[in-house]
Amino acid sequence: MSELKQVEILLVEDSQEDAEITIRGLQQANLANNLVWLKDGEEALDFLFCRGRFSDHADYRPRLILLDLKMPKMDGIEVLKEIKQNPQTRNIPVVMLTSSAEESDIVRSYSLGVNSYLVKPVDFQKFSEEIAKAGIYWLVMNKVPG
Amino acid sequence: MRLTTIEKKVLAGFAASLLLLAAMAVSAGLSIRAFVSASRWVTHTYDVLQTVEAVRVQVQASELHTRAFILTGNPARLDQRKLAHDQADHALDTLRTLTSDNRLEQVRLALLRGHVMQLHRNQQRMIDARRQQQAGAAAELSGMAGTYQLLQQIDGLLENMEQSEKQLLNQRIEHARVTAIYTVAVFALLAVSMFGIKLYLFLRIKDEVQERERMDEDLIRAKQVLEATNKELESFSYSISHDLRSPLRAVNGFARILDAEYGSKLDDEGRRIISVIVRNSEKMSALIDDLLAFSRVGRDPVSKGEVNMAALVSKVHSDLTTASEYASTQFSLGDLPNADGDPAMLTQVWSNLIGNALKYSSRNPAPEVTVAGELRDGECIYSVQDNGVGFDMKYYGKLFGVFQRLHSDAEYPGTGVGLAIAQRIVTRHGGRIWAEATPGQGATFRFSLPREARA
Numbered sequence: 001m002s003e004l005k006q007v008e009i010l011l012v013e014d015s016q017e018d019a020e021i022t023i024r025g026l027q028q029a030n031l032a033n034n035l036v037w038l039k040d041g042e043e044a045l046d047f048l049f050c051r052g053r054f055s056d057h058a059d060y061r062p063r064l065i066l067l068d069l070k071m072p073k074m075d076g077i078e079v080l081k082e083i084k085q086n087p088q089t090r091n092i093p094v095v096m097l098t099s100s101a102e103e104s105d106i107v108r109s110y111s112l113g114v115n116s117y118l119v120k121p122v123d124f125q126k127f128s129e130e131i132a133k134a135g136i137y138w139l140v141m142n143k144v145p146g
Numbered sequence: 147m148r149l150t151t152i153e154k155k156v157l158a159g160f161a162a163s164l165l166l167l168a169a170m171a172v173s174a175g176l177s178i179r180a181f182v183s184a185s186r187w188v189t190h191t192y193d194v195l196q197t198v199e200a201v202r203v204q205v206q207a208s209e210l211h212t213r214a215f216i217l218t219g220n221p222a223r224l225d226q227r228k229l230a231h232d233q234a235d236h237a238l239d240t241l242r243t244l245t246s247d248n249r250l251e252q253v254r255l256a257l258l259r260g261h262v263m264q265l266h267r268n269q270q271r272m273i274d275a276r277r278q279q280q281a282g283a284a285a286e287l288s289g290m291a292g293t294y295q296l297l298q299q300i301d302g303l304l305e306n307m308e309q310s311e312k313q314l315l316n317q318r319i320e321h322a323r324v325t326a327i328y329t330v331a332v333f334a335l336l337a338v339s340m341f342g343i344k345l346y347l348f349l350r351i352k353d354e355v356q357e358r359e360r361m362d363e364d365l366i367r368a369k370q371v372l373e374a375t376n377k378e379l380e381s382f383s384y385s386i387s388h389d390l391r392s393p394l395r396a397v398n399g400f401a402r403i404l405d406a407e408y409g410s411k412l413d414d415e416g417r418r419i420i421s422v423i424v425r426n427s428e429k430m431s432a433l434i435d436d437l438l439a440f441s442r443v444g445r446d447p448v449s450k451g452e453v454n455m456a457a458l459v460s461k462v463h464s465d466l467t468t469a470s471e472y473a474s475t476q477f478s479l480g481d482l483p484n485a486d487g488d489p490a491m492l493t494q495v496w497s498n499l500i501g502n503a504l505k506y507s508s509r510n511p512a513p514e515v516t517v518a519g520e521l522r523d524g525e526c527i528y529s530v531q532d533n534g535v536g537f538d539m540k541y542y543g544k545l546f547g548v549f550q551r552l553h554s555d556a557e558y559p560g561t562g563v564g565l566a567i568a569q570r571i572v573t574r575h576g577g578r579i580w581a582e583a584t585p586g587q588g589a590t591f592r593f594s595l596p597r598e599a600r601a
Contacts, residue, residue: 017396024403070388099395100387122391122431124399 008034008139010062012044012079013097014071021124022066022097022131029132031139036062041074045082048089062092064138066131069098069105077108084113091145093138097131152354159347163340170336177329184322190244191315197241198304198311204234205262205300209293212269216276224273231266238262241307251307258303265296376445383441390434398427429561433549436563439494440548443570448488450575450598455482455496455528458489459517462496472504472513480518483526486598491571498564499530499591505558506589507534524597525577531590536583545581568593 009031013019019037026032038044044067046052047060054060065083069076076096083089093115098105101119109117118134121127211227214220238259245251401423409417459479467473485492500515507513510533519528537545537552544550546569551562565579572579572593583589 015392015396017400018392021395021399021403024399098388099391100384102384102387120391120395122395122398123428124395124402127395127399 006034007036007060007062009036009064009066009135010044010047011035011037011066012039012041012071012076013037013066013068014039015068018068018120021127025124025128025131026135028128029135031132031135036060040071041076041079044079045074048083049086061089063144064135065092065094066097067094069096069100069109077105077112080109080112080114093142093144095134095138152350155350156347159343162343166336166340166343170333173329173332173336177325180322180325180329184318184325187318188315191311191318194241194244194311195308197237197244198307200237201234201241201258201262202301202304204230204237205265205297208234208269209265209297212272216272219276227269234262245307250310254303254307258300261296261300261303265293265300268293268296379441380445383438386434387438391431394427394431394434398424398431401427429555433561433563436561436567437548440563440567440570443491443494443567443574446491448491448574450486450488453485453487453489453492455485455492455519455526458493459496459500462493462500463517466497466501466504472508475504475507475513475515478514478516480516482517482519482528483521483597485526485528485595487575487595488571491575495568495571495593496530498568499593502564502591503530503532503534503589505534505560506536506553507532510534521597525594526597527592527594529590529592531588533588536585536587536589538585539583542581546579 009026011019011022013022019039023032023035023037026035036047038047043052044065047054047057048062050057050060067076067079076098080094080096083092083094090113094113095116095118096109096114097118097120099120106117115138116134118130121130207230208227211223211230215223215227238255242252242255245255401420405417405420405424409420412420456479459482463477463479467475467477500517503515504513507515512533514533516531517529518531519526521527535553535558541552544552546565547562548566549562550566551560553560569579572595575595577593577595579591579593581589581591
C-alpha cells in the first residue's frame with residue numbers, strides 16, 4: 001500500500017474533477033507518486049492527527065498540504081487554522097488552492113499562517129504548470145526544520 | 147437661484163412682516179403728530195384764555211383808577227389808569243395775533259377794541275370834568291349813560307371769546323381722541339396680522355422640518371436596503387467566481403486530457419471539436435473574470451492620491467507591448483498632468499483604453515497610438531487616439547455598455563467589459579469619459595478627472 005510509504009502530498013479537495021485535474025497536473029511533473037487525496041476537512045484532520053478511521057495508522061505526516069478553500073462541513077480556512085495551531089503540524093507547508101481571488105479570503109489565510117495561495121486557472125495547461133511549479137518549489141527547493 | 151416652496155413662503159412671509167412693520171411705523175408717526183398738534187392747540191387755547199382774562203382785568207383796573215381819581219383827585223391814579231389802559235391795549239394786540247386765523251374772533255376783537263376805546267373816551271371826559279368842577283359833579287358824571295353798558299358789553303364779548311375758545315379746544319381734544327382710537331385699532335390689526343404671518347411661517351417650517359426628518363429616515367432605510375443588496379451582490383459574485391469556474395475548469399481540463407490521451411485515435415474533425423470546447427471554456431472564463439472585475443470596480447473604495455500619469459502610461463504601454471504582436475505599433479506620449487486618483491484603478495483605465503487602441507489599430511499597416519493630456523477648466527483631460535478601424539457613431543450609445551461590442555469576436559477578440567470598467571472607474575473619480583470615431587479612420591477616447599485644490 002502506498003500509504004505505508006512516506007506520504008509526500010496531502011490533497012484536500014471536495015470536487016472529484018478538480019482533484020483529478022490537480023493530480024494529473026502533479027503527475028506531469030512526476031510528483032504524484034506518494035499522494036493522498038481526501039474529500040473533506042474533517043477527514044484531513046483525522047488523517048493528520050491519527051484520529052477516526054486513521055486512528056490505528058502510523059504517523060503519516062505529509063511534506064506538503066494542498067488545501068481547497070471551499071468545502072462542505074469544515075472549509076479550508078478552518079483546517080488551516082487547526083494545522084497551524086498544532087505544534088506537530090505547524091511546520092508543514094500549506095498551499096491554498098481556490099477558484100476565487102477574494103481579497104478577504106487571502107487576508108484571512110495569511111493571518112492564519114498559510115505558506116502560499118494559488119488561484120486555480122480555468123485553463124488546464126496553465127493550471128498544470130502552476131501546480132507543478134508549486135509542487136517542485138515546496139517539495140524540492142524549500143527547506144523545512146528537520 | 148432656484149427656491150424651494152418653503153423658501154418662497156418664508157421670504158414672502160418676512161416681506162409681508164416688514165411691510166406691516168413699516169405700516170405700523172407710519173401710523174405711529176401720524177398718531178404722534180396728531181397728539182403733538184392737539185397739545186399745541188391746548189397750549190394755544192390757554193394762551194388765548196389768559197390774554198382774555200388780562201384784557202378784562204386791565205379794563206376793570208382802568209375804570210377803577212378813573213373812579214378813584216374822581217373821588218380823591220389824586221393825580222397818581224391817572225398814571226395808574228394810563229398804565230392799565232396801555233396794558234389792555236397790548237393784551238388786545240396779543241389777542242389779535244393769537245386769533246389771526248379765526249374770522250369770528252377778529253370781528254369780536256374789532257368790536258371789543260371799539261368798546262374799550264369808547265370807554266377810554268368816557269373816562270377821559272369824566273377826568274376832564276373832575277379837573278374843572280367839583281368832585282360831586284364828577285361823581286354824577288361817573289354814572290353817565292353808557293359806561294355801565296360798555297363794561298357789560300366788554301364783559302359779554304370776552305365771555306363769548308372764552309366760550310368759543312373752550313369749544314374749539316373740546317373739538318380738538320375729541321379729534322385727538324378719535325385719532326388715538328383709530329391708531330390703536332390699526333396697531334392692533336397690524337399686530338394681529340403679523341402674529342398670523344409668523345404663526346403660519348412657524349407651522350410651515352415645523353412641517354418642513356418634520357418632512358425632512360421623515361425623508362432622512364427614508365434615506366437611511368434606503369441606504370440600509372442598498373447595503374444589504376450590495377452584500378448580496380458581493381456573495382453573488384463570490385459564488386460566480388468560485389462555483390462557475392470550478393465546472394468550467396473541469397470542462398477545459400478534461401477536454402485537454404481527452405486531446406492529450408485520445409487525440410491520436412480521433413480524426414481532424416474530432417480534434418477540431420475538442421479545440422472548440424477548450425476555446426469556449428476559456429472565453430467563458432475570461433467573461434467571468436471581466437464581470438468580476440467590473441463588479442469589484444463598483445465595490446472597492448477609491449483611495450485617492452497624486453498619481454504620476456506619465457509614468458503610469460509608460461508602464462501600461464510597456465506591459466502591453468513587450469514581446470507582443472503590438473510591439474511594432476508607433477506610440478507617442480505627450481505631456482500628461484498628474485492626476486488625483488486611485489493608482490490601481492487608473493492603471494486599469496489606461497490599460498483598457500491603450501489595449502483597445504492597440505487592438506483596433508492592429509490591422510492598419512502602420513498603426514499609431516497617441517496618448518496626450520491637458521489641464522482645462524480645473525480638469526485634467528486625457529486622450530488616447532488610434533488610426534484603427536474606428537466605429538460608427540450611431541452605435542455610440544452601446545459603446546460603454548457591459549458585454550456590448552461593436553466588432554465581431556472573430557475580427558477583434560474581447561469580452562465587451564473593458565470600456566464599461568473604464569467608465570465606472572472614471573465616474574467614481576467624479577470624471578467623464580467620451581469618444582469620437584469615424585469608421586476606418588480611427589477613434590479617440592477622452593476622459594476627464596477633476597483636479598482637487600491643493601494647499
